[in-house]
Amino acid sequence: MARRLGICLLLLPLLLGGTAAMAQTDSLRAVRHTHLFGVGSVNLLDTYLSPLEYTGWQLSTLHTSARALRPGSLWTLAARYGGDVAYAHSPTDNGKDWDANFAAAVQLRRRWQPTPALTLEGGGAAGLDLGGTYSIRNGNNPAQGRLGAWLGLSGEAAYRFRLWKRTWTARATLDVPLAGAKFSPQYGQSYYEIFELGHRDHNVCATWLGNAPSAHLTALLEVPTGRTALVVGYEADVRQSHVNGLKYHTWGHRFIIGWTRRVHILK
Amino acid sequence: MRLLSIIFALLALAACITEDVPDNTRRGNFDALWRTLDEHYCFFPLKADEYGLDWDEVYSRYAPAISEGMTNEQLFEVCGKMLAELRDGHVNLYAAHNVARYGAWFDDFPTNFSDSLLRIYLGRTEDYRLAATLRYRVLDGNIGYVRCPTFESAIGSGNIGEVMRYLAACDGLIVDVRSNSGGLLTAAQDLAGIFVNEPTTGAYISHKTGRGHEALSAPQPITIEPFAGLRWQKPAVILTNRRTYSAANSFVMFCKGLPQVTILGDRTGGGAGLPFSSELPNGWSVRFSASPMYDRAMHLTEAGIDPDIRCDITSDDYRSGRDTMLERARQLLRAAASGQ
Numbered sequence: 052m053a054r055r056l057g058i059c060l061l062l063l064p065l066l067l068g069g070t071a072a073m074a075q076t077d078s079l080r081a082v083r084h085t086h087l088f089g090v091g092s093v094n095l096l097d098t099y100l101s102p103l104e105y106t107g108w109q110l111s112t113l114h115t116s117a118r119a120l121r122p123g124s125l126w127t128l129a130a131r132y133g134g135d136v137a138y139a140h141s142p143t144d145n146g147k148d149w150d151a152n153f154a155a156a157v158q159l160r161r162r163w164q165p166t167p168a169l170t171l172e173g174g175g176a177a178g179l180d181l182g183g184t185y186s187i188r189n190g191n192n193p194a195q196g197r198l199g200a201w202l203g204l205s206g207e208a209a210y211r212f213r214l215w216k217r218t219w220t221a222r223a224t225l226d227v228p229l230a231g232a233k234f235s236p237q238y239g240q241s242y243y244e245i246f247e248l249g250h251r252d253h254n255v256c257a258t259w260l261g262n263a264p265s266a267h268l269t270a271l272l273e274v275p276t277g278r279t280a281l282v283v284g285y286e287a288d289v290r291q292s293h294v295n296g297l298k299y300h301t302w303g304h305r306f307i308i309g310w311t312r313r314v315h316i317l318k
Numbered sequence: 319m320r321l322l323s324i325i326f327a328l329l330a331l332a333a334c335i336t337e338d339v340p341d342n343t344r345r346g347n348f349d350a351l352w353r354t355l356d357e358h359y360c361f362f363p364l365k366a367d368e369y370g371l372d373w374d375e376v377y378s379r380y381a382p383a384i385s386e387g388m389t390n391e392q393l394f395e396v397c398g399k400m401l402a403e404l405r406d407g408h409v410n411l412y413a414a415h416n417v418a419r420y421g422a423w424f425d426d427f428p429t430n431f432s433d434s435l436l437r438i439y440l441g442r443t444e445d446y447r448l449a450a451t452l453r454y455r456v457l458d459g460n461i462g463y464v465r466c467p468t469f470e471s472a473i474g475s476g477n478i479g480e481v482m483r484y485l486a487a488c489d490g491l492i493v494d495v496r497s498n499s500g501g502l503l504t505a506a507q508d509l510a511g512i513f514v515n516e517p518t519t520g521a522y523i524s525h526k527t528g529r530g531h532e533a534l535s536a537p538q539p540i541t542i543e544p545f546a547g548l549r550w551q552k553p554a555v556i557l558t559n560r561r562t563y564s565a566a567n568s569f570v571m572f573c574k575g576l577p578q579v580t581i582l583g584d585r586t587g588g589g590a591g592l593p594f595s596s597e598l599p600n601g602w603s604v605r606f607s608a609s610p611m612y613d614r615a616m617h618l619t620e621a622g623i624d625p626d627i628r629c630d631i632t633s634d635d636y637r638s639g640r641d642t643m644l645e646r647a648r649q650l651l652r653a654a655a656s657g658q
Binding site for chain 1: 333334335336337339342350354358360503504523525526527528529533535538539540541592593594595596597599600601603605608609
């Protein structure tokens with residue numbers, strides 16, 4: 052299992068690169084596009100800026116897509132990308148943070164169908180995170196930038212059921228980074244040293260489940276409304292790291308709403 | 319399944335990454351302040367060597383003064399006194415009602431600067447030019463004078479270029495950074511760039527690599543890039559006093575030892591630790607030296623930089639409206655220009 056998973060992850064770029072070529076032989080293929088907008092709460096900690104946890108509100112957008120690797124294939128190629136902006140304050144409301152992130156991931160998952168109504172998928176994922184936090188109160192450490200890439204696991208469960216003569220779908224998707232790398236200043240290193248003077252000191256850090264336990268979860272209900280489906284649900288965005296002695300977490304919990312539609316590609 | 323079990327077991331082990339912060343009580347805030355400095359302040363080894371600072375002993379001396387019944391102002395006073403043990407102008411505690419600060423580095427010494435005297439030399443507003451923060455004019459004897467009161471904002475290369483062009487025909491240059499309390503290190507680097515013709519190591523900087531007092535990175539150079547336009551090749555004097563601090567102290571550090579530059583005045587105030595900020599559970603801000611800077615000889619300049627020529631403004635000169643330091647600088651430059 053582990054070896055197969057490793058091979059899947061290693062082959063992911065090749066598979067992605069090969070998708071376009073294979074598509075030329077496809078005659079008809081369904082692609083599910085989902086557009087979501089979210090609002091929710093955020094809990095933010097970055098000890099480079101402050102030892103205190105900041106809390107506030109967050110707005111987000113998320114786009115996902117999924118398609119069979121080829122017609123009839125048991126493999127699903129999926130992707131997601133999205134961004135969020137947060138405004139958070141310190142416990143005493145003296146400090147304010149602006150936080151923004153962009154994240155993208157591609158997933159390749161094997162599909163199982165234990166029952167006609169239930170579809171389970173499991174496989175690998177690769178992702179990229181980019182973001183930053185700006186604190187209005189700090190002098191020479193006013194902001195923190197984030198850039199990271201990861202490889203991990205991805206899973207999805209979808210359950211279809213009939214209600215009011217229509218087919219509804221409940222879908223939960225989970226990505227868990229296992230290993231990767233991220234940018235971080237050294238414990239007390241200023242951005243002046245990094246970018247103005249060009250000094251480097253362990254600024255690219257290896258991450259793994261132990262020092263960067265993170266996860267991205269969406270739990271969605273697809274409500275059929277004609278050619279598209281209304282989607283409502285919950286998104287949990289948990290990003291954490293403990294590198295160079297600096298602790299970071301963003302715990303975002305968001306209510307999301309949007310729509311999904313299937314596009315049939317004819318080639 | 320076994321792999322999944324291991325992964326989820328690891329995930330559960332790692333769980334949430336959080337920071338333990340003391341409660342928002344009198345004791346909690348005092349402890350948070352002491353710990354912030356304990357883990358992030360960069361000059362403990364220097365201060366231990368200089369005057370025997372023992373941060374644990376400081377805690378044990380001040381902690382008994384903390385009680386939950388004390389007022390905010392009383393807590394602030396105790397915290398401020400504890401911070402003063404660091405003898406560092408870059409260490410501050412900011413509350414709504416006051417800022418705790420250490421000022422012995424200038425309070426115990428002559429000011430050696432006077433706005434009234436400056437007005438005599440610069441003249442009225444229309445008599446001198448102003449480029450960004452730089453005030454400049456040509457003094458009697460064809461000596462260029464540039465008053466740089468702060469590095470709080472960037473000095474554009476266009477500004478420096480215009481100043482240099484205007485003063486290009488002068489026989490000598492005085493750059494007055496007295497009572498300049500600092501600001502942007504990049505502004506100090508830019509201004510120092512007029513005195514070098516090739517990339518020159520002006521100083522070294524390191525940073526904390528962990529919570530330990532001795533956990534510091536190997537110092538790496540701060541390179542002064544030559545100014546892209548005109549560069550000053552003739553003699554120059556930089557005027558300093560005890561309030562020449564932080565980025566202004568760094569400017570002096572960058573320039574000291576350059577062949578055409580003489581530092582004249584009083585010892586600078588120091589402040590050679592790039593400050594970082596943090597905060598306490600009650601919302602008070604704390605600032606502290608985080609990244610030590612060293613001169614070319616790898617000496618810390620936290621305690622200031624000695625001038626090449628020591629000079630104070632005399633009481634008689636104060637009374638007669640004469641700036642002893644500026645006159646001495648002008649005399650030096652005139653002598654150099656006439657080849658004496």
